[in-house]
Amino acid sequence: MMNRRKFLQGAGALGGLMIVKPSVAFSYAANSTVQYALLGCGKRGTSVATSFAKNTQARIVALGDIFPDQLAKGKQHFDEINASLGFPAIDDKMTFHGWEAY
Known part of the structure; x- marks a missing residue:
């Protein structure tokens, strides 16, 4: 007892x-690094994802957008952010464009 x-x-x-x-x-x-993707590399999505990347331990690893020019701008932007944080650039195989980019 x-x-x-x-x-x-x-x-x-x-x-x-x-x-x-x-x-x-x-x-x-525990859950060492959260990896996430951004679908839609326009102003709002890029702004939110940039804040998330700079203020958390999470890391952006993939991008998708309907428009190839927005996708290219987003990749350049996030490659610079990843480099400043000590992460590798986003792999070209992890960038998707078109209507079925999800």
Whole structure:
């Protein structure tokens, strides 16, 4: 039969593990890097994705747009951002244009 003291000790130990970073508790980085794609390289999408890239650990890895000129501008822009953050440029195989770019 468990008494109150043993129960509280066990609950306290479990609660302590819950506030420790996963990388410390389990010796690996949880969800180390989020990778995302931007569909639509116009002003609004580029602005939001730029803010996201600069202010989070996430990294943009793919682009898609209906218009090839917008796609080229977006690739140049995000290649520069990735370079400034120490990430590689977006692979040309990961750029998609046309109506079925999704």
